Amino acid sequence: MSELVHDVVIVGAGPVGLFLAGELGQAGCSVLVLERETEPGSPWRTAPLGRRGLSAASVEAFYRRGMLHQLLTAAGGTEDPDADRPSVPRGVGHFAGMRLDPAKVDAAAPRFRLPSPATDAVMASLEAVEAVLAERAGKFGVEIRRGVTVSGIAQGETGVVVRAGEHEYAARWVVGCDGGRSAVRGLAGFEFVGTEPQFTGYVALATIADPEKLRLGFTLTPTGMYVRPPTTDGHISMMDFDGGAFDRSQQPTREHLQAVLRRVSGTDVTLSDVRLASTFTDRAMQTTTYRQGRVLLAGDAAHIHSPLGGQGLNTGLGDAMNLGWKLAATVRGHAPDGLLDTYTRERHPIGAWVLDWTRAQAAAMKPDPHAQAIQRLIRDLLDTRDGTTYVFEKISGSSIRYDLGSDLPLAGRNAPDFRLEDGTRLGDLLQAGRGVVLDFSVDRCLRGSARGWENRMRYVAGPARNALGFGAVLVRPDGVVLWAGDRDPDCGAFERAAGQWFGSPSL
The missing domain is CATH 3.50.50.60 (FAD/NAD(P)-binding domain)
Known part of the structure; x- marks a missing residue:
């Protein structure tokens, strides 16, 4: 039982x-x-x-x-x-160890x-x-x-x-x-399903006898990459392109970690003590x-x-x-x-x-001439405003847009943090975990329509400090826009969107 x-x-x-x-x-x-x-x-x-x-x-x-x-x-x-x-x-x-400016x-x-x-x-x-x-x-x-x-x-x-x-x-x-x-x-x-690894990664907390031999931050080398965070003494990460060959059932020894670090860094650096260590791969x-x-x-x-x-x-x-x-x-x-x-x-x-x-990123980091040619290309792209902006938007999550079957420009996107004239923000309204209807036009038709879903969404009316040209916006509980109307909102379109995502209204 x-x-x-x-x-x-x-x-x-x-x-x-x-x-x-x-x-x-x-x-x-x-x-x-x-x-x-x-x-x-x-x-x-x-x-x-x-x-x-x-x-x-x-x-x-x-x-x-x-x-x-x-x-x-x-x-x-x-x-x-x-x-x-x-x-x-x-x-x-960063992208493949190449920092964004x-x-x-x-x-x-x-x-x-x-x-x-x-x-x-x-x-x-x-x-x-x-x-x-x-x-x-x-x-x-x-x-x-x-x-x-x-x-x-x-x-x-x-x-x-x-x-x-x-x-x-x-x-x-x-x-x-x-x-x-x-x-x-x-x-x-x-x-x-997916792909097998290209490298074995290591992360360790160790005592480095001669830390001056290692650069701070991300260092991409002809044989891999190592990372030495500037704010943490002894924290080191490495990527060794061995096809993911290191057996994860084994605990990496100090000697093994030192050999990998020397090979990847191209130095004769010495690890005098290892307190914690673990491995990972790029199996996807x-x-x-x-x-x-x-x-x-x-x-x-x-x-x-x-x-x-x-x-x-x-x-x-x-x-x-x-x-x-x-x-x-x-x-x-x-x-x-x-x-x-x-x-x-x-x-x-x-x-x-x-x-x-x-x-x-793994492909761009491989220790071969082809990957190094890709690195040079990526560095050129990251030296441009468009290239850096593209990568930033990807890694920050700001470019995500779900396909909701709508051609409205805001539909499927993360909602901007609209702020009403009284100071209330959309982020404040979403704290209850319900959907939100922001009616910047204070439309009576829209107010009446929203009542059918008032146990699943909150209706808030009032002018915004910057409405981005919209008259009303319907936002899911996770902050994704379902529908956005102009200054004269189509209440029928709102009701269809609300019904599609919140179910039948309960008047």
């Missing part, structure tokens, strides 16, 4: 699972999170080895759920979370962008991110059980039973957020669908790739933001037909792009 019955069981209490749990809990769903690890902290989740870059898109997700202040505090920042950030983030990343990013390039507290990237440890997300999930009654290893999944017509040791957990839906070696993915029979795999019946996947459980460009965590958080409101609407019984299927339709292409993005 099952111990408990929940609306959703999430396997994995990392950032993706916890973000999704908070989304579902806020919507009134009963959620249980099962986590294999007994404790939330480890050296691999704290700084410096657990430090990760959250893109502007991910920071915006925290902002839109009222967690920006907590995130900045957890990351050690002292900035005012309500202040507008620079239109171009101060750290704009922030001065070459065209801040006016995105057609629809407004000042916001969440335009800058944030560096934070996984432990800090998880603490913020766990606190939010707990506020909404989410239960987290640790030390639980999933060993079986059995689907039925109305639910799923998850086996873990001697216990069974019954739920209407199960979501695997359990990482690159996902048990849920294998047990549920997802097809996982993705499930062919993100849903099998009542089992769904998000984050690394659905797609794995190298950490080049820092897209992994950010893509997973995007999965959770996209899936959360759709699964909640399905659980609550007001989702229109096919709503949950749009999760795979919208997020699978994003995952496929990330795999290609990391493959392209």
Whole structure:
């Protein structure tokens, strides 16, 4: 017999699972999170080895759920979370170890962008991110059980039973957020396809006897790449193009790490001590669908790739933001037909792009004349304003646009952070996890139409400080624009869009 019955069981209490749990809990769903690890902290989740870059898109997700202040505090920042950030983030990343120059990013390039507290990237440890997300999930009654290893999944017509040791957990839906070696993915029979690795990557916390022999930052060499963060003593990463030959079941020794570092750096540098070390590869795999019946996947459980460009965590958080409101609407019984299927339709292409993005970087870094010719070409492109802006928009997430079957210029895009004359921002209105109708024209017809969905979206009327020429905008709970009308909104078009994504109105 099952111990408990929940609306959703999430396997994995990392950032993706916890973000999704908070989304579902806020919507009134009963959620249980099962986590294999007994404790939330480890050296691999704290700084410096657990430090990760959250893109502007991910920071915006925290902002839109009222967690920006907590995130900045957890990351050690002292900035005012309500202040507008620079239109171009101060750290704009790299492509294959070739740094982008922030001065070459065209801040006016995105057609629809407004000042916001969440335009800058944030560096934070996984432990800090998880603490913020766990606190939010707990506020909404989410239960987290640790030390639980999933060993079986059995689907039925109305639910799923998850086996873990001697216990069974019954739920209407199960979501695997359990990482690159996902048990849920294998047990549920997802097809996982992709490409084999080109390199073995190493990350270590070590004592470097002669650190002056290594450059700071990203260093791309004729034999690979190494990274020595300027703010962390002893933190070193390397990429060795051996076809991913190092056996991950082995713990890399000091001698092995030193030999790889010398080969990649072209120096006789010495590692006198290694405190922590691990390996990774650029194996790039993705499930062919993100849903099998009542089992769904998000984050690394659905797609794995190298950490080049820092897209992994950010893509997973995007999965959770996209899936959360759709699964909640399905659980609550007001989702229109096919709503949950749009999760795979919208997020699978994003995952496929990330795999290609990391493959392209690996190809450009290979130690051969062909790759070095590509490097020279890329450096020339990054020396231009258009080239740098293109790469920045990709890695920041600002270029994402879902195909919603609409030719409206704003449909499918991330909504600008519209600010009303009274100071209220769209980001403030999205904190409740519901859709939002912004009626800048104060149209009576639109006000009446929105009443049919008032339990699923919030109607707010009033002039905006900059409406970008629009008269009204309908925004999904995840911040994606569904419909945008001109100064004389078409209420019929609004009702069709609302019905398509929010289900039948309940007057």
